[in-house]
Amino acid sequence: MNLKLFSVASFLMVALVFNPAWAQEAPEVDRSATGGAQTLEDIMARQKQLEVDESFRSENLGDPASAPPIRDELGTLGGRSDADVWRGIRYNELDPETQVRGPAVDVLIQDEGMPWLEFREGPLINYGGGAIIGFLVLLVIFYFVRGKIRIEGGPSGKKIERFKAIERFGHWLLAGSFIALALTGLLTLMGRSFLIPVIGHEAFSTLAIGSKWIHNNIAWSFMLGLVLTFCMWVVHNIPNKLDWQWLKAGGGIFSDSHPSAKKFNAGQKIIFWTVMILGVSVSLSGLSLLFPFQLPMFADTFGFINSILGTDFPTALAPHEEMQYANTWHSIVAFLMMLAIIAHIYIGSVGMEGAFDAMGNGQVDLEWARQHHDLWVEEVQARQGKGESS
Amino acid sequence: MKVMIAGFVAALVIAFLAPVILDQFGWSTAEQYSSESVRLD
Numbered sequence: 090m091n092l093k094l095f096s097v098a099s100f101l102m103v104a105l106v107f108n109p110a111w112a113q114e115a116p117e118v119d120r121s122a123t124g125g126a127q128t129l130e131d132i133m134a135r136q137k138q139l140e141v142d143e144s145f146r147s148e149n150l151g152d153p154a155s156a157p158p159i160r161d162e163l164g165t166l167g168g169r170s171d172a173d174v175w176r177g178i179r180y181n182e183l184d185p186e187t188q189v190r191g192p193a194v195d196v197l198i199q200d201e202g203m204p205w206l207e208f209r210e211g212p213l214i215n216y217g218g219g220a221i222i223g224f225l226v227l228l229v230i231f232y233f234v235r236g237k238i239r240i241e242g243g244p245s246g247k248k249i250e251r252f253k254a255i256e257r258f259g260h261w262l263l264a265g266s267f268i269a270l271a272l273t274g275l276l277t278l279m280g281r282s283f284l285i286p287v288i289g290h291e292a293f294s295t296l297a298i299g300s301k302w303i304h305n306n307i308a309w310s311f312m313l314g315l316v317l318t319f320c321m322w323v324v325h326n327i328p329n330k331l332d333w334q335w336l337k338a339g340g341g342i343f344s345d346s347h348p349s350a351k352k353f354n355a356g357q358k359i360i361f362w363t364v365m366i367l368g369v370s371v372s373l374s375g376l377s378l379l380f381p382f383q384l385p386m387f388a389d390t391f392g393f394i395n396s397i398l399g400t401d402f403p404t405a406l407a408p409h410e411e412m413q414y415a416n417t418w419h420s421i422v423a424f425l426m427m428l429a430i431i432a433h434i435y436i437g438s439v440g441m442e443g444a445f446d447a448m449g450n451g452q453v454d455l456e457w458a459r460q461h462h463d464l465w466v467e468e469v470q471a472r473q474g475k476g477e478s479s
Numbered sequence: 480m481k482v483m484i485a486g487f488v489a490a491l492v493i494a495f496l497a498p499v500i501l502d503q504f505g506w507s508t509a510e511q512y513s514s515e516s517v518r519l520d
Contacts, residue, residue: 190514254482261486269490306497310490380506449480 115139125149147180149173192382193408205413213417214279217424224428228435238342238441245456249469251447256321260448263314263364266307271427273304278420308375315368325352326361331464341461352465356436363429367422374419378412385411387418 115134120126125145134141156168169177177183178197185195252260276284277300285293332355338348340356348354353361377384388411391402406414437444443457458466501507509519 191512257482258486258489261483262489265483265487266490303494306494307490309497310493313493314486314490383511449483451482 115141120145143180146176147182150177150182196407196409199407199409201407201410201413205417208417209278209420210282213420214282217420218275218279220424221427221431224431228431232435232439235342237439240442240454240457241345241347241460242456244443244454247455248452249455249458249466250451251453251458252451254451256318257448257451259314259317259321262310263318266310266314267426267430269303269307270311271423271430273300273307274420274423276300277304305379308372308379311368312372315365315372319365322353322361326358328355328358331355332358347460347463349464350462351468352462354461360429360433364426367426367429371419371422371426374415374422377415378419381412382408387411387414 115131118128118130118134120128120131122128126149127146131141151169151173153168156166157164159165174183178185185197187195276296280293280297280300284296288296331349331351335348335350335355338344338346340354341347342356373386377386385406385408388404388406391406392404394400395402395404403410437448443454446453446457455466505511507519513519
């Protein structure tokens, strides 16, 4: 039997068994006893995830045309009872007005609040936190198995300038602000679940307020650092054939080989583009959160994705839904960045002898440079031979 | 190491300046959530 056909048939069978909503519609309900209002059968059908025809509620919005005169009993309601009005709001059939001024104040009900909260307090914390802890454990194991990558033959004692002061400044501006953002972000996401039981509500409140202040304001340093490092290093991070050779050799991490590299090797380029792409994405969603309701971007993004992939992401989003999507995306991207940066910190500190000097004081051992960036050393020495600076 | 500390200090300086500058341009929460007829000072 055709294996693909069998797989599709199996999938459909399993889907039908586990998703009763596909297979069943709710039976007709007699609502004469409630005067057309909801019955227990309706509630039970929804709980069983059956397909319920909601028109008996969504179209039951009162009758303004035959409203009693304004001075009569209930005349001020304009032909709609409170329940009619709230049903209208619930099904987005009314256009509420308010005297309160401010962004999104006319949104009274939006459906996605609870799914967002449940995702944030469940899978986001579990998978995000689990990934970080798991990755740290893997790195510790890797360190004990592989050990520190040493300078073969030991350091030469001669130094070569790896990064100028302005390059190191941009790096540390970005790095310092990222670490502050990561820690305060984790505190904001997980503190409620893990810290309140330990330190109590009052202590956590102080910590959360301080954490929010740091997160909101140091974000600007992160964005500035991102722009600075992009401008300084993008030229050196354009992929080329050499990177493929470097990747095929595993960067020499799993062996004692030293694949050739210019100023940045393929591993560093991967970190660079990861930080740039995810950094821009996390900044955009962060700006959307910093200026609530002013920078909605998910409805348009979903529309764009739908037009290309033919998907069916929602494009009519309430302002609060935009914020919820921004918050969820911000957290997911931040977790990915944290994983990349943990790997970067490892290889730039305990993982490799002599690596930290590049960003510490800018001067690296010549032998280290020859082993990890041989072509770059040749370029620098050639330029120095011509009397140019590095 | 001096440059590293300078980077961290710069990040903090920007963090302290950011809310002051945003307030100057009318981006405080109070201003964003009130109409022109509300006196905030």
